Amino acid sequence: MTRIVIIGGGPAGYEAALVAASLGAEVTVIERDGVGGASVLSDCVPSKTFIASAGAMTGVRDSASLGVQGAELAAVGIDLAAVNQRVKGLAVAQSADIRERLIGEGVRVVAGQARLSDEIRGLAEHRVEVRDAEGTVTETLETDVVLIATGADPRVLAGAEPDHERILDWRDVYDLQEMPEHLVVIGSGVTGAEFASGYLEAGVRVTLVSSRDRVLPGEDSDAAEVLEEVFQSRGGRLERGRAAAVQRTEKGVAVELTDGRTVEGSHALMTVGTVPNTEGLNLDRCGVELAPSGHVVVDRVSRTSVPGIYAAGDVTGVFQLASVAAMQGRIAMWHALGEAVTPIRLKTVAANVFTHPEIATVGVQEKSLPDDVQVDVVRLPLATNARAKMSDLRDGFVKLFARQATGVVVGGVVVAPGASELILPIALAVTKGLTVTDLAHTFAIYPSLSGSITEAGRRLMGADALA
Numbered sequence: 001m002t003r004i005v006i007i008g009g010g011p012a013g014y015e016a017a018l019v020a021a022s023l024g025a026e027v028t029v030i031e032r033d034g035v036g037g038a039s040v041l042s043d044c045v046p047s048k049t050f051i052a053s054a055g056a057m058t059g060v061r062d063s064a065s066l067g068v069q070g071a072e073l074a075a076v077g078i079d080l081a082a083v084n085q086r087v088k089g090l091a092v093a094q095s096a097d098i099r100e101r102l103i104g105e106g107v108r109v110v111a112g113q114a115r116l117s118d119e120i121r122g123l124a125e126h127r128v129e130v131r132d133a134e135g136t137v138t139e140t141l142e143t144d145v146v147l148i149a150t151g152a153d154p155r156v157l158a159g160a161e162p163d164h165e166r167i168l169d170w171r172d173v174y175d176l177q178e179m180p181e182h183l184v185v186i187g188s189g190v191t192g193a194e195f196a197s198g199y200l201e202a203g204v205r206v207t208l209v210s211s212r213d214r215v216l217p218g219e220d221s222d223a224a225e226v227l228e229e230v231f232q233s234r235g236g237r238l239e240r241g242r243a244a245a246v247q248r249t250e251k252g253v254a255v256e257l258t259d260g261r262t263v264e265g266s267h268a269l270m271t272v273g274t275v276p277n278t279e280g281l282n283l284d285r286c287g288v289e290l291a292p293s294g295h296v297v298v299d300r301v302s303r304t305s306v307p308g309i310y311a312a313g314d315v316t317g318v319f320q321l322a323s324v325a326a327m328q329g330r331i332a333m334w335h336a337l338g339e340a341v342t343p344i345r346l347k348t349v350a351a352n353v354f355t356h357p358e359i360a361t362v363g364v365q366e367k368s369l370p371d372d373v374q375v376d377v378v379r380l381p382l383a384t385n386a387r388a389k390m391s392d393l394r395d396g397f398v399k400l401f402a403r404q405a406t407g408v409v410v411g412g413v414v415v416a417p418g419a420s421e422l423i424l425p426i427a428l429a430v431t432k433g434l435t436v437t438d439l440a441h442t443f444a445i446y447p448s449l450s451g452s453i454t455e456a457g458r459r460l461m462g463a464d465a466l467a
């Protein structure tokens with residue numbers, strides 16, 4: 001029986017464990033904080049649960065335009081204690097569910113901090129040490145395969161170290177006793193944009209410090225532009241600049257920008273990126289190659305530079321998404337256990353920014369279009385969609401990319417409330433190589449937002465030379 005040790009119990013680790021167990025391996029997962037990992041306990045699940053409550057406030061605010069009376073924004077508010085309790089309760093319950101499932105499938109779950117302890121490089125067998133909170137070695141495991149799935153932690157900016165009271169990282173916010181009076185969010189990547197949007201929806205004054213020309217540098221500029229417009233139209237303040245330091249003041253915080261300006265607020269939320277969790281794993285000694293960024297270098301089947309040692313998830317820096325982490329973990333196990341395996345295809349990854357409106361993407365976008373590929377693009381504003389008009393949704397669009405020669409759908413962007421649900425047909429088209437004609441001939445519900453996706457297909461049909 002193949003012995004497998006997985007370090008880290010997040011989506012990369014637990015999904016890998018389920019695959020390995022189903023294939024008959026002897027699987028141990030070592031996790032220091034709790035099964036489900038940061039994804040379930042502090043990052044993805046808590047933030048989306050908080051955003052669900054904040055979004056309910058938006059529903060109230062926007063209801064007046066639909067003729068609803070008596071639901072004025074001033075009359076409603078967020079009960080922070082109840083929201084925090086709900087956030088933490090859901091996270092703990094989901095962690096317990098996953099743990100139970102793992103144990104039910106025969107996976108051994110060990111609490112502790114793990115590190116590789118191979119004495120000699122190049123052996124077919126590996127050793128992993130487990131330590132308890134005091135640093136005492138509690139056991140040493142011998143194994144055929146190791147999966148490093150240790151995730152990433154918030155990056156700390158020197159001079160702006162979180163004190164976890166007023167200067168916060170995103171894992172602190174669920175311990176706040178009161179809503180911030182004025183939250184300054186520093187960093188406008190996905191994490192910063194989501195929290196800035198969420199707190200604004202929840203009724204908090206928000207300033208977003210963005211070091212880039214546009215928020216969300218990873219997205220197409222027209223999508224980021226919609227987000228900026230909505231954010232500002234709802235009272236959010238955008239401050240272009242780079243934070244040099246954050247100080248505590250009598251009333252709250254002062255954020256010093258590199259150009260000498262200062263932004264004051266009651267709290268600062270640091271969202272300036274992540275660092276991979278590789279410290280203390282002994283990777284260097286075992287010969288596991290790291291990139292200059294500190295991420296573990298892997299190929300498309302999750303192999304590291306050392307035979308028998310695989311890595312998956314945020315620690316590899318390949319698209320930091322729970323879905324990608326899980327797929328990398330599964331692929332590692334299929335490969336290690338000799339199953340047929342398809343290397344990961346990053347061009348088919350769907351991603352979503354949970355702002356208001358949401359931004360969902362798959363495949364190529366305008367900013368990632370290769371020069372040598374002839375692609376047709378159509379962009380349909382949400383304001384032209386019948387269902388959107390009925391719900392008074394004005395901000396957003398559906399954008400579709402198709403190869404000129406064949407009409408094959410190669411990418412899409414949806415900016416709309418619920419874009420995370422709407423992107424699936426485009427993701428399916430990109431994954432399966434469907435054409436704009438396939439989309440155009442698909443029945444969409446009338447009226448529906450997804451009708452804009454089939455309509456986009458019809459608009460591009462002229463480009464489908466094989467139609």
Ligand SMILES: Cc1cc2nc3c(=O)[nH]c(=O)nc-3n(C[C@H](O)[C@H](O)[C@H](O)COP(=O)(O)OP(=O)(O)OC[C@H]3O[C@@H](n4cnc5c(N)ncnc54)[C@H](O)[C@@H]3O)c2cc1C
Nearest residue numbers: 008010011012032037038039044114151313314320321322
């Ligand atoms: C605020 C925020 C919101 C996000 N929202 C989304 C979202 O909506 N959708 C999405 O797809 N992605 C989202 N992400 C990204 C997603 O959370 C990550 O991609 C995902 O958590 C990666 O999973 P992982 O298994 O690699 O690592 P993690 O979930 O970080 O799990 C790794 C685990 O390993 C443990 N560990 C580390 N070192 C050791 C060790 N030496 N021994 C034992 N255990 C160890 C850690 O304690 C941790 O529990 C979000 C990220 C952030 C920051």
Ligand SMILES: NC(=O)c1ccc[n+]([C@@H]2O[C@H](COP(=O)([O-])OP(=O)(O)OC[C@H]3O[C@@H](n4cnc5c(N)ncnc54)[C@H](O)[C@@H]3O)[C@@H](O)[C@H]2O)c1
Nearest residue numbers: 187188189190191192211242243271272273320352353354
């Ligand atoms: N919905 C989701 O799927 C979701 C949500 C959150 C995070 N994530 C993933 O997690 C990963 C990390 O995202 P992130 O947003 O935490 O990090 P990031 O690295 O993507 O963004 C950090 C931003 O902070 C800016 N920054 C850095 N230093 C700064 C300074 N001194 N002052 C002002 N700005 C500064 C950077 O320019 C960058 O734009 C990403 O891969 C993201 O996709 C996904």
